[in-house]
Amino acid sequence: PPDVQKLGVASWDFLHSMAAKYPDQPTVTQEGEMKEFLKIFSHVYPCHWCAKDFEKYIEKHAPRTKSKEDLSRWMCEAHNSVNGKLGKPKFDCNFWKQRWQDGWED
Numbered sequence: 001p002p003d004v005q006k007l008g009v010a011s012w013d014f015l016h017s018m019a020a021k022y023p024d025q026p027t028v029t030q031e032g033e034m035k036e037f038l039k040i041f042s043h044v045y046p047c048h049w050c051a052k053d054f055e056k057y058i059e060k061h062a063p064r065t066k067s068k069e070d071l072s073r074w075m076c077e078a079h080n081s082v083n084g085k086l087g088k089p090k091f092d093c094n095f096w097k098q099r100w101q102d103g104w105e106d
């Protein structure tokens, strides 16, 4: 079976990087594409129970696509919800930019 851990690290790397590259002022088209992408992602993610839970999360917490800041925080909260489910510590979302855009100072 595929390695759910390895797939997860790689996928979060992709998802947070994608959010960090999202525009500060997206067009209506860009917002629509991001919402559609996340919905499709939650259907095709190759860990079925992960995908199902992510789909439910998206239904309850609609992706916030108004800006890079909004989307990056939404992604951080979505990741924290999985962290919580797995008994892992939550990440402080105030640090999303240091982790996923600028890099840590030290």
Ligand code: FAD
Binding pocket: 004, 005, 006, 007, 008, 009, 010, 011, 012, 013, 016, 045, 049, 050, 051, 053, 054, 075, 076, 077, 078, 079, 080, 082, 083, 086, 088, 090, 091, 096, 099
């Ligand atoms: P990860 O949780 O993969 O995190 C990678 C890095 O991201 C961390 O080292 C940290 O630097 C940073 N980070 C951590 N939290 C945040 C945050 N909130 N915001 C920003 N950055 C952060 N696994 C399961 O066993 N069951 C599931 O149901 C499940 N569902 C998943 C759903 C999705 C959509 C994805 C992408 C993954 C899912 N996973 C699931 C995998 C799981 O989330 C982890 O990727 C995996 O357990 C490996 O965890 P890790 O501790 O190595 O780091």
